[in-house]
Amino acid sequence: MNETIETTQTAQPWRPRIVAFFCNWCTYTAADLAGVSRMKYAPNTRIIRVMCSGRIDPQFVLEALSEGADGVLIGGCHPGDCHYAEGNYKALRRFHLLRRMLIGMGIDEKRFRLEWISASEGDKVKTVINDMVEQLQQLGPLDIPARRKAWDVELEEAKAQVPRYEEFEEAAHV
Amino acid sequence: MKGNGDIRIGFYICHCGTNIAGLIDVARIAEYAGTLPGVVVARDYKYMCSDPGQDLLREDIAAYHLMRIVVASCSPLLHEQTFRRAAEKGGINPYFVQMVNIREHGTWVHDDAEYMTGKAMDMVRAAVLRVYAHQPLERKQVPITPDVLIVGGGIAGIHAALTMADAGKHVYLVEREPTIGGHMAQFDKTFPTLDCAACILTPKMTAVKAHPNITLWTWSEVEKVDGFIGNFTVTVKRKARYVDEDLCVGCMECIEACIYKQGKFPDEFNMGLSKRKPIFIPFPQAVPPVPVIDPGQCLHLKKGTCKDTCVEICADRKAINFEQEPEYKEIEVGAIILATGFTPFDATRIPYYGYGKYPNVYTALELERLVNASGPTGGEVRLPDGRTPERVAIVHCVGSRDEHYNRWCSRVCCMYSMKLAHLVKEKTHAEIFNFYIDMRAPGKSMEEFYNRISSEGIHLVRGRVADVYPETLEKKTNGQIGRVIVQAEDTLIGRIRKIPVDMLILSTGLQPRIDAEEIRRMFNISCSAGGFFLERHPKLAPVNTFTDGIFLAGTCQGPKDIPDTVAQAGAAASEALALIDRGVFELEPNTAYIMEDDCSGCKSCIPLCPYTAIAFKEEKQKAEINEALCKGCGTCVASCPSGSIRQHLFEDEEIYREIRGLLAYA
Amino acid sequence: MLAGEEVIEQMWGVSLDRLYDSDEGQRILSCIQCGTCAGACPYGEHMLYPPRRIITMLKAGLIEDVFDSDSLFKCVNCYTCMTKCPRNIRLTEILLPLVKEQSAVRLEEMPAELQKAIENTYRYGNTYGESARKRAAWIETIEVPIRILAKDPAPVDILWFVECDLSYHPRGQAAARATALLFHLLGLDFAILGPEERCAGDCGRLSWEPGLAETLVDYNLSIFDKYTFNRIVTNDPHALDAFKFRYPMFAFKHKTTATVPELYAHLDRLKPMLTKKLDYLVTYHDSCCLGRHNGFYDEPRALLEAIPGVRLVEMDHNRENSICCGGGGGGMWLDTWYKQQGIERLSDRRLREVIATRANVLAVACPYEVSRFEDAVKLAGYEDRIIVRDITELLVEAIGGH
Numbered sequence A: 001m002n003e004t005i006e007t008t009q010t011a012q013p014w015r016p017r018i019v020a021f022f023c024n025w026c027t028y029t030a031a032d033l034a035g036v037s038r039m040k041y042a043p044n045t046r047i048i049r050v051m052c053s054g055r056i057d058p059q060f061v062l063e064a065l066s067e068g069a070d071g072v073l074i075g076g077c078h079p080g081d082c083h084y085a086e087g088n089y090k091a092l093r094r095f096h097l098l099r100r101m102l103i104g105m106g107i108d109e110k111r112f113r114l115e116w117i118s119a120s121e122g123d124k125v126k127t128v129i130n131d132m133v134e135q136l137q138q139l140g141p142l143d144i145p146a147r148r149k150a151w152d153v154e155l156e157e158a159k160a161q162v163p164r165y166e167e168f169e170e171a172a173h174v
Numbered sequence B: 001m002k003g004n005g006d007i008r009i010g011f012y013i014c015h016c017g018t019n020i021a022g023l024i025d026v027a028r029i030a031e032y033a034g035t036l037p038g039v040v041v042a043r044d045y046k047y048m049c050s051d052p053g054q055d056l057l058r059e060d061i062a063a064y065h066l067m068r069i070v071v072a073s074c075s076p077l078l079h080e081q082t083f084r085r086a087a088e089k090g091g092i093n094p095y096f097v098q099m100v101n102i103r104e105h106g107t108w109v110h111d112d113a114e115y116m117t118g119k120a121m122d123m124v125r126a127a128v129l130r131v132y133a134h135q136p137l138e139r140k141q142v143p144i145t146p147d148v149l150i151v152g153g154g155i156a157g158i159h160a161a162l163t164m165a166d167a168g169k170h171v172y173l174v175e176r177e178p179t180i181g182g183h184m185a186q187f188d189k190t191f192p193t194l195d196c197a198a199c200i201l202t203p204k205m206t207a208v209k210a211h212p213n214i215t216l217w218t219w220s221e222v223e224k225v226d227g228f229i230g231n232f233t234v235t236v237k238r239k240a241r242y243v244d245e246d247l248c249v250g251c252m253e254c255i256e257a258c259i260y261k262q263g264k265f266p267d268e269f270n271m272g273l274s275k276r277k278p279i280f281i282p283f284p285q286a287v288p289p290v291p292v293i294d295p296g297q298c299l300h301l302k303k304g305t306c307k308d309t310c311v312e313i314c315a316d317r318k319a320i321n322f323e324q325e326p327e328y329k330e331i332e333v334g335a336i337i338l339a340t341g342f343t344p345f346d347a348t349r350i351p352y353y354g355y356g357k358y359p360n361v362y363t364a365l366e367l368e369r370l371v372n373a374s375g376p377t378g379g380e381v382r383l384p385d386g387r388t389p390e391r392v393a394i395v396h397c398v399g400s401r402d403e404h405y406n407r408w409c410s411r412v413c414c415m416y417s418m419k420l421a422h423l424v425k426e427k428t429h430a431e432i433f434n435f436y437i438d439m440r441a442p443g444k445s446m447e448e449f450y451n452r453i454s455s456e457g458i459h460l461v462r463g464r465v466a467d468v469y470p471e472t473l474e475k476k477t478n479g480q481i482g483r484v485i486v487q488a489e490d491t492l493i494g495r496i497r498k499i500p501v502d503m504l505i506l507s508t509g510l511q512p513r514i515d516a517e518e519i520r521r522m523f524n525i526s527c528s529a530g531g532f533f534l535e536r537h538p539k540l541a542p543v544n545t546f547t548d549g550i551f552l553a554g555t556c557q558g559p560k561d562i563p564d565t566v567a568q569a570g571a572a573a574s575e576a577l578a579l580i581d582r583g584v585f586e587l588e589p590n591t592a593y594i595m596e597d598d599c600s601g602c603k604s605c606i607p608l609c610p611y612t613a614i615a616f617k618e619e620k621q622k623a624e625i626n627e628a629l630c631k632g633c634g635t636c637v638a639s640c641p642s643g644s645i646r647q648h649l650f651e652d653e654e655i656y657r658e659i660r661g662l663l664a665y666a
Numbered sequence C: 001m002l003a004g005e006e007v008i009e010q011m012w013g014v015s016l017d018r019l020y021d022s023d024e025g026q027r028i029l030s031c032i033q034c035g036t037c038a039g040a041c042p043y044g045e046h047m048l049y050p051p052r053r054i055i056t057m058l059k060a061g062l063i064e065d066v067f068d069s070d071s072l073f074k075c076v077n078c079y080t081c082m083t084k085c086p087r088n089i090r091l092t093e094i095l096l097p098l099v100k101e102q103s104a105v106r107l108e109e110m111p112a113e114l115q116k117a118i119e120n121t122y123r124y125g126n127t128y129g130e131s132a133r134k135r136a137a138w139i140e141t142i143e144v145p146i147r148i149l150a151k152d153p154a155p156v157d158i159l160w161f162v163e164c165d166l167s168y169h170p171r172g173q174a175a176a177r178a179t180a181l182l183f184h185l186l187g188l189d190f191a192i193l194g195p196e197e198r199c200a201g202d203c204g205r206l207s208w209e210p211g212l213a214e215t216l217v218d219y220n221l222s223i224f225d226k227y228t229f230n231r232i233v234t235n236d237p238h239a240l241d242a243f244k245f246r247y248p249m250f251a252f253k254h255k256t257t258a259t260v261p262e263l264y265a266h267l268d269r270l271k272p273m274l275t276k277k278l279d280y281l282v283t284y285h286d287s288c289c290l291g292r293h294n295g296f297y298d299e300p301r302a303l304l305e306a307i308p309g310v311r312l313v314e315m316d317h318n319r320e321n322s323i324c325c326g327g328g329g330g331g332m333w334l335d336t337w338y339k340q341q342g343i344e345r346l347s348d349r350r351l352r353e354v355i356a357t358r359a360n361v362l363a364v365a366c367p368y369e370v371s372r373f374e375d376a377v378k379l380a381g382y383e384d385r386i387i388v389r390d391i392t393e394l395l396v397e398a399i400g401g402h
């Protein structure tokens, strides 16, 4: 299915977009609770449900950023409360690694956040999202898709400067 | 841009009265959805979850040959099952449904209509893209063996066993000691009612023995547990008792006849406060009423040189059998209830309370035996030198609420300390001092009980005891045991009190069994920080564990009193019953699986799984996931370096599509 | 019970107004008002504000009243309250010193003896007011060769930090000689600072003179920097405390241990030398800093039990429940003041437990204790029945021919 889809973000002033990965048992439920309690928070977050924060592959985060998210939020159960005992510890470990990598890539650490939010903490969903939106608003757009085009150009230029680049690339792939 | 011919998607957006339609223009969203790839029908409807709403789904499936369904409405946690069922009724796989949570995560939390409309479109687009990649899935059903195993025969295990047996299930009750009864059997009276423990416990113990549905194995332990929910295979070791349970008639003449005329060995049931023979029964009402021989003490078994007077008196009943060997039983059960109880805190760990050093310092459990009419002193509270104490101090919270020992409140000590204050006062007329930090009397009838005892004229000193030492440094020459001074700050008057007492009682807290960690591992469950077994949810699943089919009852899960223990045991029994009566267990299909060809055999996934569902197949040098054990957390999926682990319903591809859909750069 | 690395870090530079910024400070808020600290304190009954009430006053915003009282002049820094506190609140390490400082500032008049000791230390680097040059004079009284680093600055394994009492007090010097002999016989490579050494400053700091303590720390650190050595060994448990818990705040990184554990490490070689039978019934008094604060309970006992003929008996209060000799936290210089207040000296109280054991030798491992207990023995009229000995002295006595 390779059809192109038009973006729905039109004619509106820029607002940050956050992709959130919430675990089914705590944080997703907390977001539901925020809804049931009719708490109002910034509408910039799109939530993706996974069973456990341990399912979150660093690739998902990278994918979200490179597809245009301005920030990524991970929500899991508090340490010791993970529905699957310790998936959140695994998530935490990956989070630290990935964060270091993102910082290395020049991405501000405020763009990538991990929060423990239990099913009873609807208000925390609200404050975390509001807080993050505010920070991203200040940082401005990340807009990797646009930057990617620039990088592609740069890369091509760089390749041209490396003699026998193709051979390297081939060698690297075996 | 209508469907590419292969996948035909139906889209539905719910008004939810005004809950959704009140903020956003649902028709506009339906219209937008209709432009998305694959969507052949897009509708808005007042209440999708209502019967007509579901009918609409089914009719459309037939009319438009729909292959996938997207419903934008409330939270999937609420109605996912509803729409899956509707899809199934309509003739397509139930997992071909994706929900979009535009109510809880949308119209209820935002009020900017224009922006919310955009957000809803993003979410709808993501769902449409995602559902496209959905695979047909099947729920696996596992049949459940109807028998249950209950480990531990304290009041928790007893109550659970009787409940299940009365419901017609076959119960194996495995108890490590020679008798069932647990700690409760050691008490004289129980708070808050002060009714006699034996009077309420003994009938239940006999009922266990008599019940046709209960196989009672005392002096036995679980050695091995295999399998999973519905189909556990358990090996139980029945230790050699040297008295045949089937042949013994319970006359106890052998004990009388033993060559040892007097007890010689510390009696465990009496906390070592009396002596017993090598052939013994823990207490007269023990169940089963069959003696046991300690092979380390019995002359015949130790040296082979006894006159065997026990055998002689047993005569043609022939119940005594020195040749007995441990027996191993293998049983199949569908569910397991753990009721292994607690251990009292070891008072010698706090050296400044003098336990084990001064003979007049006792633990509360020792006092339970001393005040018990069938105890070592026939219920008289006497000091080791035979005197009746005139002043007694009771120290609350020993080993509890303490960062150096156990951090938790043991929940029963305040009340049993009040109980002991009452019993000791009643029996000795001694002056009683209870040293407490905070008086904890929560629950039904507890405050009333506290009121009652405190008005009996005991001294309540609010302060944790800080030191215990002898009143006079010189040793007494008349064989009398000297008083000890109990030193504490009476925090309510701000003064240091040094109170000399004849007897000091340490109210030791409840802590996990010493072998809780081993048991935990054997049964593949978890422990909480303090070492008690961990329940699946502290509020909503207090008797379940994270391992399906294994339930918890009583103090093995955390400190509690008898009423709460019994309530929990009942709950564990009914959870187990509900499971067994279902006959089959349905596994959620969101399990992980390994693409065998891609697996590089690196083994990095194996330690990650909290349920040990991943095994390494040596023959193939590949990892393999046991679907019956996998709970579908996906942790392994995210960490496989070769990307060869996948998860049903949460396939990488599905999630990537969702991400791209949300962000609209497809 | 022992302070871990993080705790030490937390203690650095904590002041009353920033108390709750640190985890260990915040822990104070978790006090359950159980009164264990007050009940356990050897002088608790004489304090208007024992630790529990200090916390209540602090929380109520009335801490000024505590500063104005002399309660914490009665704190001998024995670590008992801290060891027993069920909330593991670092009373003796963090809260009490901060309060003591303030009380000292408000005090109209320092007790004379203490004032003198502090002045002496400021001026001469030792509490005795002796000349710094005479610090190594005691080495003339023994045969064993002792290297002084100033004279021979070659690298050395052990820097033996002798401390004031062992350097100047006649009874302390006996322990110094014994230690030197033991080190020598064990073939240890050691040297002393001699006249360059100054009081380590622990009792200074804890007796409400942080300024003085810091001066001493700065000074000693500058001297340590001059020489190359692997580790520090000291007989004085207060100095051990200083090096382990306070010097690290000033970038001090040397490994430090006390003489008792050092000797214990060589027990297998020491034991064959202990040939002379000593027919003593010995009771051992746990020093607060060595025991409660650093966890050395078994080592001193093992050394004593290695002596042929020695039988060990325990007092009612022993190990973590031992009672302070009263010398810590400045108590060493407050005996007169305590007397004026009508408070019994802790060494006298402790001696009654010694007497009850019927032991004829009281073994100690802290230089304060020899003189304190000998005083108490005299006062009680037990001179002919009980002798007080440092562990090192007993070991030397058991080595035939010395």
Ligand SMILES: Cc1cc2nc3c(=O)[nH]c(=O)nc-3n(C[C@H](O)[C@H](O)[C@H](O)COP(=O)(O)OP(=O)(O)OC[C@H]3O[C@@H](n4cnc5c(N)ncnc54)[C@H](O)[C@@H]3O)c2cc1C
Pocket (backbone or CB within 6 Å): B151, B152, B153, B154, B155, B156, B157, B174, B175, B176, B177, B180, B181, B182, B183, B184, B187, B189, B190, B191, B192, B220, B221, B222, B339, B340, B341, B342, B343, B344, B364, B365, B368, B412, B416, B419, B508, B513, B519, B553, B554, B555, B556, B560, B561, B562, B563, B565
């Ligand atoms: C001094 C004292 C006084 C108390 N007084 C009262 C009171 O007056 N009123 C009140 O309501 N509560 C009282 N309690 C609390 C009460 O004891 C508990 O609530 C109750 O005993 C808990 O029962 P249980 O079955 O969970 O555990 P337990 O009584 O400990 O029973 C557990 C059983 O499991 C067996 N077991 C353990 N491990 C294994 C294994 N691996 N394999 C096989 N079997 C095993 C044990 O042998 C034991 O028989 C008191 C507690 C104490 C300490």
Ligand code: SF4
Pocket (backbone or CB within 6 Å): B257, B258, B259, B260, B278, B279, B293, B297, B298, B299, B300, B301, B306, B307, B308, B309, B310, B311
């Ligand atoms: S064999 Fe002897 S010692 Fe053993 S139980 Fe029988 S009579 Fe007692």
Ligand code: SF4
Pocket (backbone or CB within 6 Å): B591, B592, B608, B609, B610, B611, B612, B613, B614, B625, B629, B630, B631, B632, B633, B634, B635, B636, B637
């Ligand atoms: S998904 Fe979770 S439970 Fe299933 S095998 Fe992987 S780690 Fe284990």
Ligand code: SF4
Pocket (backbone or CB within 6 Å): C030, C031, C032, C033, C034, C035, C036, C037, C038, C051, C052, C055, C081, C084, C085, C086, C087, C088, C089, C091
């Ligand atoms: S012992 Fe600890 S918890 Fe108890 S009153 Fe003292 S400081 Fe507070």
Ligand code: SF4
Pocket (backbone or CB within 6 Å): C037, C040, C041, C042, C043, C044, C051, C074, C075, C076, C077, C078, C079, C080, C081, C082, C091, C092, C096
């Ligand atoms: S350190 Fe010792 S003397 Fe000081 S308050 Fe604590 S217990 Fe009392």
Ligand code: FES
Pocket (backbone or CB within 6 Å): A023, A024, A025, A026, A027, A051, A052, A053, A054, A075, A076, A077, A082, A083, A084, A085, A086, A087, A088
């Ligand atoms: S289930 Fe919430 S983090 Fe694992």
